[in-house]
Amino acid sequence: MAHAQTVTILSPVAGEVIPLAAVKDPVFSAGMMGLGFGVQPTSGDIVAPVSGKVTMIAETKHALGFTTPDNNLEVLVHLGIDTVDLKGTPFKLTVAAGDEVKAGDTIATMDLAMIEKANRQTTVVLAVTNSSDKLDGLDVTTGTQTAGAVVATGRLNANTFNAKRQGRLPKAGKYDQLAADIVENVGGVENISSLIHCITRLRFYLKDESKANDDVVANLKGVIDIAKAGGQYQVVIGPAVTDVYDAVIKLIGPEFSNDSETAKAVAETNAAANRPDTAWGLVKWGFSNLIGVITGSMIPVIGLLAASGILKGILALLITFKVVSTTAPTYVIISAMGDSVFYFLPIFVGFTAAKKLGSDPVIMGIIGGVLTYPSIVAIATKGKVVSTLFGMGINANFFGLPFHVASYTYSIFPMIAGAWLASKLEPWLKRVIPTVLRMIFVPLFEVVIVSGAILIFLGPVITIFSTGLANLIVTVYNLSPAISGLIIGGFYQVLVIFGLHWAVIPIVANDIATTGHSYLNAIISATMVAQGGAVMAIALKSKLANIQELAWPATISAFCGVTEPAMYGINLKYGRAFITASIGSAVGGFLTGLMRVNMWGFTGSLIGVTSFVNPQKGIDFSFYGFLIASLATIIVSFTLTWMFGFKDEDAEAVKTAPKKRHLGQVA
Structure with a gap:
């Protein structure tokens, strides 16, 4: 032997x-x-x-x-x-x-x-x-x-x-080169104060974050994304984070594994040093961080959203051509397949936002479950309104405190705000609760406090704000359909980012229920087409396989009426593409309003073409107006995005960044 x-x-x-x-x-x-x-x-x-x-x-x-x-x-x-x-x-x-x-x-x-x-x-x-x-x-x-x-x-x-x-x-040293590239592009070993890691990301405390090359690090093979939170420069790796961490520590030395209190002090110092000192700088810094958190929270579910959007589009066609009935079990099953990811989106976003912001993903997933719990949904959709306050119906009370329960299915922003609150609450709870009691009482207090904050405070605030926006949109539309089309078309998808568009949807639904048609929904449809036109330009222009793999499904999904994959996965992530898409939306909305395009169905974008057929008169000018406005929208958003909205260097900065001397080389 x-x-x-x-x-x-x-x-x-x-x-x-x-x-x-x-x-x-x-x-x-x-x-x-x-x-x-x-x-x-x-x-x-x-x-x-x-x-x-x-x-x-x-x-x-x-x-x-x-x-x-x-x-x-x-x-x-x-x-x-x-x-x-x-x-x-x-x-x-x-x-x-x-x-x-x-x-x-x-x-x-x-x-x-x-x-x-x-x-x-x-x-x-x-x-x-x-x-x-x-x-x-x-x-x-x-x-x-x-x-x-x-x-x-x-x-x-x-x-x-x-x-x-x-x-x-x-093969030996599988992550050595990745470790060397990360260290080099966060400013070198001399720019690192300390390094820790969590379950998915390296968490650097840098002496000067401005020395880090964000684009290069984010596009390294093996890096999913970067994030900046709590004074940390976070490099998202995924399941291999421990191996990459070991490779980095092997490279820079174990002395960089400082204890948590030292790291915390360094983090606070860096946060103060890196914060912009002008009002406009603070606004840009805050908005950039917010968009980064939103897109980072959505990226993990983009594929699901795209697939669900395509499935919803197919279901719309099946209904239109009377292949299935809305009362048939076949419809219910396919609808559940296509709609579940949207209905339970708070659960998924709670999990991913928590990973992005550093709170407990499982706890935030449970909080998402609280918001989509059937009894809560029933109060929001069918609950009795006992009074009104700031234009919102008071339909519930908590120990006698009256408040408005909003509908949180399909929502994104409340869960991101909740994950941020949890990221601040968790460390405090762990400091004040004895170790032997943490396993039970940290989740208990976190679920109660964060859920309560969303339901009792954040939800009503968003409802007041979104209701005000909805009323403003109706007022603008009544003044001038063309001007309102320009304004609503240009900014509607911004509302989608923050989930505020759900205040407009009831207006559309009420229009269709009471009059059988909705001019406003026709403008909204143009904004969906614009997002699809922009992401289609990126899909055709980009030579990068990872961009194409995401852009093509996002294009199909947008043309099927679901724009989230296009926005969160591509357009919003690369900034200029969302702007060029919004310009296309403004053009499409202007033409739709100018031609008084009407819409008799709820399904929008290209998949909703039959929604523009007048059920009383058949095909009339609204149908042709939809085709004209959609074509113009695609041309504008596609052309502007192709010319100004995106280039592969945005997603692959490594290829164009100046090459520096590697850590392993000696002069």
């Missing part, structure tokens, strides 16, 4: 070899960087502890990484403790990243006297950073040793041993 193979590791420096637990750095001594040992050096000559490739050299020269060719062990040699602040002065390297070395080769020297004079520890630490995957154990011989002496023997675990025998070892 074959025994598991062993590997040997040399002492990188002459001195006293000590157990890893004796190293005076908690990150190393606790084994967070992997199995290893420390050496109290008596000489400054550093040798390679293993044979292999130099895969990493820190910008400040205080850390080197090696990968062995036979077993893909990743070995880190860290020169001194807290020596990153010395900016490389005590170290002279004779190797560069990419060099092949043999165990025992001289690779560097360190000036021990200079390090001691700077009140830093000279301890050299060696750690096998992937030992949890590769090794069953590491036996270390302590005591005085010479540089290049065998001081550690590692036992390969069964998986690695068998994989090696079968010639299928995984």
Whole structure:
């Protein structure tokens, strides 16, 4: 029976070899960087502890990484403790990243006297950073040793041993290049104060956020997005965040894993330093952050929204051509498939917004469930109005406090606001509630407080605001259909961003219910067409596969009357595209109002073409006006977006950004 193979590791420096637990750095001594040992050096000559490739050299020269060719062990040699602040002065390297070395080769020297004079520890630490995957154990011989002496023997675990025998070892250093690119584009190691991570994202505390190249970082392969919150520069990675975090820490050094209180102080300082100092700067900064949170919260469900939009469009066609009846079980089943993601959108947005803002996703998902709970929905839609206040019906009370329960199905903004509130509330609750009680009482208080804040305060405020907007829209339309078409067309999709458009929908529904038609809905339909025209231009213009994969379904969905995938996934995310789409909306709305285009159905955009057929007279000028306005809308939004609204560099800044020297290179 074959025994598991062993590997040997040399002492990188002459001195006293000590157990890893004796190293005076908690990150190393606790084994967070992997199995290893420390050496109290008596000489400054550093040798390679293993044979292999130099895969990493820190910008400040205080850390080197090696990968062995036979077993893909990743070995880190860290020169001194807290020596990153010395900016490389005590170290002279004779190797560069990419060099092949043999165990025992001289690779560097360190000036021990200079390090001691700077009140830093000279301890050299060696750690096998992937030992949890590769090794069953590491036996270390302590005591005085010479540089290049065998001081550690590692036992390969069964998986690695068998994989090696079968010639299928995984590629080493999978995330090393991504880590190097991230560090380089957040301003380099000298711009990093500390780094932590959560379940999906790296959370940097930077000394100066303006030095970070946002576009480059956001478009690195392996990075989903970036966010800035609470003084943190957050790089969204996803499930591989722990691996990427390990690769970054291996690159910059474990001393950047500062404790939470230090990190918090750094965060507050950075937040104050990076906040704009002018009123207009604050407005732009706040609006930019808000749009970033909204789009970031919606991105994970964009595919579902697009698919549901297409399904709703197909269902509209089936009804129009009388393939199915609205009372048939077939209709109910397909409608549930297409409508469920919208109906329960607060649950999904609560989860994704919480991940974006740093609160508990599961708790926010539950709060979304509170808002879509059938009894709450029944109060909002069928509840008895006992009085009115600021134009809204008072239909409920909470311990005697009267308030208005709004309808939250299909809503987005209340959940984002709730997730923000939860992100502030959670840390406070965890500070004041004893550890043994947190598991129960943090979720309890959070659900009660955030749900109550949305239902009793935020919902009524949004209702008052949206009702006022709806009344303003009706007033403008009554003054001049053409001017109102221009204004409503240009700004209606802005209302969609914040969920305020739901105050207009009842007006449309009432028009159709009482008169059988709605001029206002015809203008709204043009805004849907415009979003589709803009995203179609991006789908055709872009050469990037990830943009096309999102833009084409979003185009179909917009033309089927669901614009959220186009807006949140593409147009709003790249800013100018939403503006060019809104200009197209304004043109389409103006023409629709000018030609007095009428609409007899509820389904809009191109899929709703039959809604513009007069049920009494058949095809009349409203039908032709719809075609003319839609064609003009598509031409304007498509052309402006193609020319001014988007270019691949917006989504792939890496290709056009100036290339900097990589961290592993030496001058």
